[in-house]
Amino acid sequence: MEKIGVGLIGTGFMGKAHALAWNSVRPVFGDVPDVRLVHLGEANEELAQSKAAEFGFKKASGDWKRVIADPEVDVVSITTPNKFHLEMARAALAAGKHVWCEKPMAPKLAEAEEMLAAARASGKAAVLGYNYIQNPAIRHIRKLLDEGVIGTVNHVRIEMDEDFLADPEAPFQQRHEAINGWGALDDFGVHPLSLLHTLFGRVAKVMCDMAKPYPTRKTPDGEREVEVFDIATILLRLENGASGYIAVSRTAWGRKGRIAIQIFGARGSILYDQEKMNEFQLYLTADNPTEQGFRTVLSAPHHKPYDRFIPAAGHNLGFNDLKVIEFRQLIARMQGEPSVSIGFEEGILIERTIAAMARSFQQSKWTEVA
């Protein structure tokens, strides 16, 4: 590949993040083809034109199908609401485009399975937007785990908490409808799972609880029952037998982007928190006994590919930089090279695990992940 033509559908939170990342991937990494922002699709022509100008796309359409049909487009970024993912991804793959689709795959497992089938049929790269796994700190943690630095891992805990639904006085909104899934479980749960999959592999079985902190919400006319669960807690076992849990909440006042990971092994422990994404903590029994302690390791150029952004340690990457790394990995995948990424093949495992969690909750019992 000498150049990569990019199509982008959607320009919200993630759409803008994609635009910024596509824009930066070449100047940051250098070793990639010429990336061209070709065609931007939005809900209507006017918005599409305005956003294309802002983000630097050459063409704009009020119909996403025109983006997919554009022969200059090699890869399509899909950042629309989840319910559109299947239709768009299938069309893009059928049109011979690589696909980059924001997580999760689709509201229903069956749809996600269809997406996987479409990806397999196309032979194109089909990747999901799990950006947290791209953090150099997380990558380095994986390296340490692979090298056995903390020995065999026997216990893992992940909490993911934010507070954007924590206000009980805030009115009923779309997010509170069951049509969007289970709530925190699928909205947040996929992120801890993406990290578990990246660091350890499959989850074997789960026992899930969910809770509704605020069972009703105000509407203009009165109040309405909240149909989703803003808190989920899941006991689990990894395939290697290690125990652990995932806890997720969208009503945790004060937590803004917390993804706190605790990993305990036979010879040490590792801690990480996404709110402090430029560091991790490491405890090693190999250290001198009277000076053992969790050391706070700041991200630095030797934690690849931090060096592509900044040549000095401790200077901080940002959330948007993770997307740039993600696209570098996507390009690797498009080029048939090894990559750290969650393609539809891996993503379906996450979706199936979520489905098993939901069944576990409904049946109130431990459930094997298919």
Next chain:
Amino acid sequence: MEKIGVGLIGTGFMGKAHALAWNSVRPVFGDVPDVRLVHLGEANEELAQSKAAEFGFKKASGDWKRVIADPEVDVVSITTPNKFHLEMARAALAAGKHVWCEKPMAPKLAEAEEMLAAARASGKAAVLGYNYIQNPAIRHIRKLLDEGVIGTVNHVRIEMDEDFLADPEAPFQQRHEAINGWGALDDFGVHPLSLLHTLFGRVAKVMCDMAKPYPTRKTPDGEREVEVFDIATILLRLENGASGYIAVSRTAWGRKGRIAIQIFGARGSILYDQEKMNEFQLYLTADNPTEQGFRTVLSAPHHKPYDRFIPAAGHNLGFNDLKVIEFRQLIARMQGEPSVSIGFEEGILIERTIAAMARSFQQSKWTEVA
């Protein structure tokens, strides 16, 4: 009461802590009767004599029954292994002594119930050694909760982790035998429960998982199966419906005395960690929106009874100081005054909750606490 005669049985970790605390409770608080260290009991006469001299007790016996029989003794501290608790507490109460017994009550629930019956029959103060609830920081958190400062609590998480059994190369020891109970569940689990009971009241139902990180341990001749579980994780619902969990581990490298509490309410959150026992964190939605954040509140004289130890804020109480506060509360209870303490009446609720957790694990299902 003008004076209090103290008997102490046992002089290990907790026995020494008791001796230090009995010794300090009057100079610290001032407003209590004259506390006299009367009679110390140990496994044999020689050890008893030596420890009595060291700790300042007037008399010493190699037979604990002599301590209980001593007419100068008003209250007996029992700090022996759990299996002796029932016999000693029953005897002391029968002899008309107040009893202060280290937690947990007894290895079996039926024994604990017997202890409660003995306490009720005696009419004497019978209190358990739950020291963490005595921390001025914890007391202040309770006050904040009672005043509704963070609104209705809807989610609680408590982790208690240490690493004294984390080394897989360490040999098999008594602690690994089933005769001592379930492992982390009863050894550690009672502490988070004492905090839950103090802060919120009863646990309604539980779903418990346990894990053995190291299923076998070395013996001089070979190896032996570990019969207990060093990790337990328990999903739970409080009586008010709030969801939450307790996670305990004795194999968490790097954790030395961690009891991390996270409390989420409708108008704020509170965090606490026993490893940093002189502070807690508070997030309030009442704060100005652009300056909201967890504030770290250092223990200070206005967090009673910190002031009895130190007149200056931020100067740090220690673990042993909590025992002094505990004894002040015990004396209040002996005097028929209100006290923050876990007597046998409250302690039995903790024991029953542990029993429900164990049943839940055995039956692999949600279990109501009787």
Next chain:
Amino acid sequence: MEKIGVGLIGTGFMGKAHALAWNSVRPVFGDVPDVRLVHLGEANEELAQSKAAEFGFKKASGDWKRVIADPEVDVVSITTPNKFHLEMARAALAAGKHVWCEKPMAPKLAEAEEMLAAARASGKAAVLGYNYIQNPAIRHIRKLLDEGVIGTVNHVRIEMDEDFLADPEAPFQQRHEAINGWGALDDFGVHPLSLLHTLFGRVAKVMCDMAKPYPTRKTPDGEREVEVFDIATILLRLENGASGYIAVSRTAWGRKGRIAIQIFGARGSILYDQEKMNEFQLYLTADNPTEQGFRTVLSAPHHKPYDRFIPAAGHNLGFNDLKVIEFRQLIARMQGEPSVSIGFEEGILIERTIAAMARSFQQSKWTEVA
């Protein structure tokens, strides 16, 4: 302005940061003219061509004068070693270009004064690369100070520490030569000063100490005397009479990008550390006395212009994002709008303060800043 043509001279650490930021300023902010990467200059044609392709510049030259002469170029980014700043900035300004020059202005104060004269004569925007002042957290701190939230400030401390020269075994390098200035004083000291100027205004007088932790360094042939000082500590008084100090070190093992600020006022305090650039800490006496404490405020969309990068709180900006904000401010300045930036007019105050510090050290006495 409908479009802005950018010229870039230099492609090292800062050169790349500039390229990335020019590239992103429009998609991030939206409300700016079309930014075009026009002409890149490097030491030779080949490197210039290669970097231009990588960074997305249309033209490339091995001679920086061609960049400046290019009529399509409206603004020139100068990221070459300090000794070239005067010549390049003067030429660019004389050619009617706006200038963006990395800090500090020039090795000698007289040169910096010349640069200022050239800027004044040209009437063009001439701005320096003080990126740390652009952090939304710092901007919000300034707002809080301006609003008097912590009352009148009476004491300020700033430490800036890194460890890239901390290894005593590392060989002698160019940085150790006196031709580069005083060492930590001018290399690092300008950053704390940029923050002091942004937050408080002028420094009135200074008392400076400098130290050489490693007076000699290895060379291939033997060893050589280190001519600069890797540590400087400066007592100071602000114009309003507040006392304080700046301490800077390039030999502080473990410090990677620390810029720790402590601000004490009559009604509260503010803390900040660049290593944790997405948060600041605030202590307010207006808080309820028993719950006063430093609160950790995470950067969020309401701390402008964080929202232009990410719509969710606590998700972290990175170091490179600060440059994007800086360029947005530069564009404002180019357009004659109010801006937060350190132009040559303000920059010269920093340079004069450094000069006063150096004199203070040489004469070992308190020295007024001219």
Next chain:
Amino acid sequence: MEKIGVGLIGTGFMGKAHALAWNSVRPVFGDVPDVRLVHLGEANEELAQSKAAEFGFKKASGDWKRVIADPEVDVVSITTPNKFHLEMARAALAAGKHVWCEKPMAPKLAEAEEMLAAARASGKAAVLGYNYIQNPAIRHIRKLLDEGVIGTVNHVRIEMDEDFLADPEAPFQQRHEAINGWGALDDFGVHPLSLLHTLFGRVAKVMCDMAKPYPTRKTPDGEREVEVFDIATILLRLENGASGYIAVSRTAWGRKGRIAIQIFGARGSILYDQEKMNEFQLYLTADNPTEQGFRTVLSAPHHKPYDRFIPAAGHNLGFNDLKVIEFRQLIARMQGEPSVSIGFEEGILIERTIAAMARSFQQSKWTEVA
């Protein structure tokens, strides 16, 4: 010595701390003579009686001379205001008693010198109350420094900050009168110096600045000029040539008991903060480069004599425990054994350093410590 008879003069903040510590030193350490609380002196008979009963002293006097004259008293704790130190210490030493006197020695250097002369003439143990040096964490830091774990130290910073005089609305009080000394310099400065002396030895020269954040204070009738300085900042050089500074403030809102130490060496760094007295941080270049970071080491039984208080790591000593350790060291000194303590011989060095700092401030120049 088989037993130690204790006399105590004064029962304020420090007086109570002494009573508690004398009371606990034997049960904590075991290996010391029988400590008997013999005679308590206070300003009048009634207060003396009441406090003696509370603290467990056998006798009480309204005249301190009776305490000193008591033949059962072997050592006298002097915890009265500084202005009485000379008279009381001289009398006690002349009476053949060991002396334990709270820091600092005396308001004037000449008085302190007299105290030293009296101590030398008596041949008795004469020790000062510098409790922070007794922290097992500080002791372990000294051990690490002595062993060269972080290499030669070249830079040291100590900040000591509290906020008990931070409120500008608080009225004028005795502390604001010049008769009490310089203010923060002598009130606080002696603590950082005690740590410097313990960890590194003598200070060679100093350059001192002082500031008055609130130059006037309210009185019942109007307002009055504050005669002391609540902030002091001192540049310094240790005898080994290392540079550094001490900064002290009594008006630092939010700081409650901060004594923050930063020590930078050729192969690592050490950090400590008294507000988190149960931990220190260590950075070692000997660690694997990609995992270097400050490790937080929690105090534990292997940091002697933590084990005498608690057999489990990470369970926290308190401020009052430091006094117990201090008395164990005093007893060692009384017995002619090696001890970690600041006797009058060492204390006079601290006083002379303070005097040099004051001269430096008055003369506005670098000043050698005699």
